[in-house]
Amino acid sequence: IAGITQAPTSQILAAGRRMTLRCTQDMRHNAMYWYRQDLGLGLRLIHYSNTAGTTGKGEVPDGYSVSRANTDDFPLTLASAVPSQTSVYFCASSEGRADADTQYFGPGTRLTVL
Amino acid sequence: GQNIDQPTEMTATEGAIVQINCTYQTSGFNGLFWYQQHAGEAPTFLSYNVLDGLEEKGRFSSFLSRSKGYSYLLLKELQMKDSASYLCAVIERDYKLSFGAGTTVTVRA
Numbered sequence: 052i053a054g055i056t057q058a059p060t061s062q063i064l065a066a067g068r069r070m071t072l073r074c075t076q077d078m079r080h081n082a083m084y085w086y087r088q089d090l091g092l093g094l095r096l097i098h099y100s101n102t103a104g105t106t107g108k109g110e111v112p113d114g115y116s117v118s119r120a121n122t123d124d125f126p127l128t129l130a131s132a133v134p135s136q137t138s139v140y141f142c143a144s145s146e147g148r149a150d151a152d153t154q155y156f157g158p159g160t161r162l163t164v165l
Numbered sequence: 166g167q168n169i170d171q172p173t174e175m176t177a178t179e180g181a182i183v184q185i186n187c188t189y190q191t192s193g194f195n196g197l198f199w200y201q202q203h204a205g206e207a208p209t210f211l212s213y214n215v216l217d218g219l220e221e222k223g224r225f226s227s228f229l230s231r232s233k234g235y236s237y238l239l240l241k242e243l244q245m246k247d248s249a250s251y252l253c254a255v256i257e258r259d260y261k262l263s264f265g266a267g268t269t270v271t272v273r274a
């Protein structure tokens with residue numbers, strides 16, 4: 052069982068370019084999340100999805116979009132990358148229960164926007 | 166919204182005990198998580214507290230006081246492999262997880 056996979060592992064991107072970060076889970080979890088992690092700021096929620104077909108905005112959604120066409124996949128798109136989007140991006144998933152809903156994280160994507 | 170505070174760094178000696186404190190202010194509370202994150206890796210789940218009191222898991226214990234908005238993670242018999250960042254995270258009534266900035270623990274021989 053792979054758990055959660057993310058691709059690419061790292062990427063250097065020119066400002067203004069479009070980029071999609073991929074996330075796939077094989078645990079049949081209902082809920083999925085995208086976070087960014089920056090030094091001194093901790094993990095911040097970008098977007099989330101409670102179940103396939105639904106998405107919601109987190110704390111820092113501007114400049115990002117997501118889709119949830121099926122249970123397993125939750126891609127994050129940067130329509131026009133800017134240097135402030137340089138960060139480590141983590142995808143996570145959880146069962147979506149009402150209590151003790153532990154989130155499990157993918158290995159992360161290190162993105163540099165120049 | 167959330168306000169979650171934890172110390173930035175702590176250093177301890179191999180075999181010792183370290184206590185990482187976390188204080189939080191929230192408009193709604195549905196539990197508190199501790200995660201461990203080694204450098205360059207993903208966060209991994211350590212513990213979950215929703216009721217007041219101490220939860221023990223081997224060398225790691227986590228405590229919660231809901232009335233004080235306070236939790237701590239206790240690491241006993243420290244090992245070199247325990248050098249990592251420890252993230253306190255609070256889940257609110259909308260079930261979204263908010264993280265503190267993390268505490269980097271360095272274990273020295």
